Amino acid sequence: MPTFLFWNIGGKSISQLIGAAALAVDADCVVLCECSIEPGKVLEGLNQRAPDYQYAFGECEHLRFFTKFDSRFLEPTFENARISIRRLTLPARKDILIAAAHLPSRLFHSAESLAQECVILGGYIQTEEEIVGHKRTILMGDLNVNPFESGVVGTSGLHAVLSRSVAARGSRIVQDREHHFFYNPMWSHFGDREDCPPGTYYYDRAEAVNYYWHVYDQVLLRPDLLEGFSGESLRVLTTAGETNLLDLAGRPDKANASDHLPIVFDLTF
Amino acid sequence: MAGPEEDFWPEDIAKTEMVTPVSMMRAQAAILGQKTNNQLTASVQPISGAPPHFVWSFQITSPSLGGYRYEIFRVQHPLTLYPAVFMWEGHANTTVQDDRSFKDFLKQIIGSDQTKKIVQALLAQIVR
Numbered sequence: 001m002p003t004f005l006f007w008n009i010g011g012k013s014i015s016q017l018i019g020a021a022a023l024a025v026d027a028d029c030v031v032l033c034e035c036s037i038e039p040g041k042v043l044e045g046l047n048q049r050a051p052d053y054q055y056a057f058g059e060c061e062h063l064r065f066f067t068k069f070d071s072r073f074l075e076p077t078f079e080n081a082r083i084s085i086r087r088l089t090l091p092a093r094k095d096i097l098i099a100a101a102h103l104p105s106r107l108f109h110s111a112e113s114l115a116q117e118c119v120i121l122g123g124y125i126q127t128e129e130e131i132v133g134h135k136r137t138i139l140m141g142d143l144n145v146n147p148f149e150s151g152v153v154g155t156s157g158l159h160a161v162l163s164r165s166v167a168a169r170g171s172r173i174v175q176d177r178e179h180h181f182f183y184n185p186m187w188s189h190f191g192d193r194e195d196c197p198p199g200t201y202y203y204d205r206a207e208a209v210n211y212y213w214h215v216y217d218q219v220l221l222r223p224d225l226l227e228g229f230s231g232e233s234l235r236v237l238t239t240a241g242e243t244n245l246l247d248l249a250g251r252p253d254k255a256n257a258s259d260h261l262p263i264v265f266d267l268t269f
Numbered sequence: 270m271a272g273p274e275e276d277f278w279p280e281d282i283a284k285t286e287m288v289t290p291v292s293m294m295r296a297q298a299a300i301l302g303q304k305t306n307n308q309l310t311a312s313v314q315p316i317s318g319a320p321p322h323f324v325w326s327f328q329i330t331s332p333s334l335g336g337y338r339y340e341i342f343r344v345q346h347p348l349t350l351y352p353a354v355f356m357w358e359g360h361a362n363t364t365v366q367d368d369r370s371f372k373d374f375l376k377q378i379i380g381s382d383q384t385k386k387i388v389q390a391l392l393a394q395i396v397r
Contacts (some may be wrong), residue, residue: 058392059339061358081358082338120324120343123317186278 001229002069002090006034007262008102008142008217010254017122017257019045020241022053022066027090029074030066033102033142033260038120039064060084062102063141074098078128083121085128095138096225098269099125101141104202106216114144118151120159126180135180136269139220142201142260146214147186160184160220164231167223185231186263189215200236200261202251217263228268237262288368290344290353291325297379298327301388308333308395309388322347329388333395339387342378359383 005027009018022030029064030046030053039055046053046066056071056229058064059078067074067092078085082102089095103117121139129135136155143152151157160182161167167183190213191198198242199213217236221229238261245261247253252261291313298311309329316324322345328338346353355363355374365371379385 057394059387075335076337077335078338080341083340120316126317127314 001029001266001268002138003266004029004031004138004219005262005264006031006033006100006140006217006219008258008260009037009260010034010090010245010258011036012258013037013041014257015041016048017045017240017243017245018042019048020243021237021240021262022046023049024239024241025117025235025237027070027264029098031100032064032066032184033062033100033138035062035064042066042094045110056086058084058086060100063100063254065100077131083124085124087132094269095132095134097125097128097132097134097137099128099137099139099141101139103142103144106144110143111145111149114150115151115154115157118143118145118154118157120157126264130217132148134224135222136224136264137222138225138267139182140218140263142217144216146211147184147190147218152184152218152220158220161177161185164226168223168226170223175185181223183226183256184218184220185222185229185234186215186218189232189234195237197238197246197250197252197261201259217260219263219265221267225267225269230266233264233266235264237264288372289349289350290346290368290371291323293368293372293375294325294327295346297375302328305388309391319388329391331391331395334391335390339391341387368387382391 003025009032014036043053043200052068053066056067056074058076058079060191061081062082073090074086075089076084076086085099087095088098101121141195144232145151154161159179162184167181169188171178171180199215200217202214245253245257252259294313297362298313301309301311309331311329314326316326324345326343327341331337337367342357344353344355345389352364352369357378363374365374
């Protein structure tokens with residue numbers, strides 16, 4: 001089953017670490033966010049053991065795709081500077097849509113603005129689903145909103161719920177309009193758990209309400225893909241091979257790696 | 270006894286010289302095909318789901334890359350058309366108050382190096 005790795009590398013030149021992370025989990029598709037490294041340089045890291053990976057064409061500034069399979073199987077259909085929606089057509093498998101997003105920074109945009117970005121992202125995904133005629137879609141990205149916020153949960157946004165069984169209903173009618181669900185397994189990655197970080201991103205802000213740890217990096221799945229997804233396969237990585245991605249305080253090591261931790265998951269389709 | 274209905278509507282109710290943001294965007298979209306021998310075309314698509322505003326996406330399409338579309342910028346405006354807000358990546362959101370200012374900013378985006386770079390990259394991808 002294909003393994004996907006998503007990582008916001010925060011503009012850092014860490015191609016060897018990217019390679020180490022991808023090789024450690026044997027990723028088939030690597031999606032990098034805030035990647036200012038030339039694709040060729042990233043490939044040097046990914047292909048440090050063997051020439052397995054290819055760069056998958058795209059014009060999205062904020063997201064770069066690399067594949068272990070033939071990159072022509074991952075065809076971009078819609079992009080802008082922050083969103084890339086692609087059709088993945090692997091031999092002997094049903095085609096799926098892979099949407100990736102890096103929504104604007106929470107440091108410079110209000111919660112309301114981010115909620116609206118989620119609404120617009122949801123609209124782009126629906127349009128592509130209508131074009132391909134199915135809803136076998138995964139969305140991964142640094143959404144800069146937590147799973148519990150209105151843009152992710154709301155019907156006009158991504159409509160992503162925390163329960164697999166609720167999502168499996170497919171859709172629901174609200175105010176005479178049908179809204180299709182996403183399942184958001186990232187809810188299970190909040191807070192202290194054994195051998196797991198409390199989130200994917202840490203930010204300490206001097207204000208009354210402070211979550212400290214956030215789960216801005218997420219993967220969402222349409223119900224049609226749930227059968228091939230196990231929540232156990234979804235991990236927030238704290239190492240890239242032998243390298244610890246956390247600093248001595250147990251937070252993402254932004255000095256030597258990235259301020260975000262990578263997420264990885266398997267999907268059968 | 271009921272007489273003829275009175276007409277409260279102003280005489281000039283149907284007369285308007287206002288140019289809508291979407292018509293200006295569509296006019297520019299139509300030109301790209303001519304400029305690139307239809308290797309690339311452009312269109313203006315409505316984005317659903319952001320009431321009470323209208324949101325329009327200016328997209329470049331490459332028919333020979335399987336219909337691949339790239340969004341250059343978005344415009345959001347109310348029913349009354351203005352103020353309209355341009356959302357252009359790498360730039361702060363820009364609000365314009367009338368059609369003249371809209372046209373000026375549209376010209377700035379279409380003529381920018383940022384847009385040119387995208388168009389040229391897509392053309393290069395086609396001939397590769």
